Amino acid sequence: MNIRNTIFSNESHEMISAFNKAQETFKYFWRELSWEYRRIIPAFDLAYVKCAFIQEHSNSSDSPLIEYMWISQIDFDGTTISGQLMNQPNYIDNVQAGEIIEQPFEVIVDWMFLTQDQVYGGFTIQEYRKQLNDSERKEYDASWGINFGDPNNILFVYDQEEHPENLIEHPMCEKMLDSFL
Template identity: 55%
Template sequence: MKEKVVFYAEAEDPEMIKAFYRAQETFPYFWRELHWEYRRIVPALDLACVKVAFMQEVPDRATPVVEHMWVNDVEFDGDHISGVLINDPNELTNVKNGDPVKVPIDQVSDWLFSTRGNTYGGFTIQQLRSTMSEEERNEHDDAWGLDFGDYNDILLAYQQKEHPENLIEHPMSVNMDESFIEFLKEYPLEITNRDAAGYTLLHKEAIAGNRGSVATLLKFGADKSIQTNSGKTALDFVRQLGWKHIVPVLEG
């Protein structure tokens, strides 16, 4: 990514606060795409990062210092986002560029991925672009090296206009079902294995919003009652992340 031209907006700006909330609400789409990206042999994404609000208490200040900065190499466990900070703070001294970080999802203020010439997400970016002149927008986009398109038309899922069903189920979840079945037949222990935090494959596919994979795992005997070390089932995660299309599968 090229060095970016920075445009600032007041944190109290109600439109920017709406952008923060919209980014949090739709973050599962970002994670769903990244989940599949990590399973691809040939990468499809040109860029994938999350903007996070970092805070620090400072003596003689009534409110904490807050800076919104980008994180890449993102992982997500359904509750917390982890990754590597890729910005230099302006005022904060409790984090620095290159630090590993882990924050709850309610500290997300934006997310962005790009592929095949299109950008997805970028709610705070688009809000800033909406306040710029055409010349400023061109300068901004050139600095990022991306085409952000229409700031009034923010995309969430790949080819969602051509295939609106992609907003419900990721196309790879549909296309990879047969190979997933073969994988489970060859490695049946993957159905019951739990990682150090107590997550099963069912938890992970549920968090990623993959209805097909969840249904297949249940057919192969996955136990939907298993809880993570933090006490959550796969159904708990799909409910809190808004994957409504998977709720009936896990409730049945």
């Protein structure tokens, strides 16, 4: 089974683009989170990764069930993402909320972190929000307790708009370089 083809099978072109953008930019999320784990005083209010969870039908030739859910307490070893499942599944029954899970990188469909009231990532969220009118967007944001901002302006790294060079190197890394020289 090709995992990506399975995940993409019932999705719109726009959502597939959001999934792909999340995977292409995951390196920024992981870099930011790696530095966050080194901080004495945490700066992130949240850091989540959304994965596609797939469950084959036990006695059927139907397409597998797919459910997209968020995980927290993220770890990544270069090929496998792990963390604690935040959502209670609605369709599948092979995982439960609170479980520590491990998934291959290929099933990552989104990531986001929040710091200083600014959201970074959230590609599938923003794609969904594009379909909403202003009132519905406000209601959606209120349900999360987060202002997701402009759905057409997704940031990848902290302070990116004022310091685009942060896309190249993390500021904490630059500050530490002098101690190694």
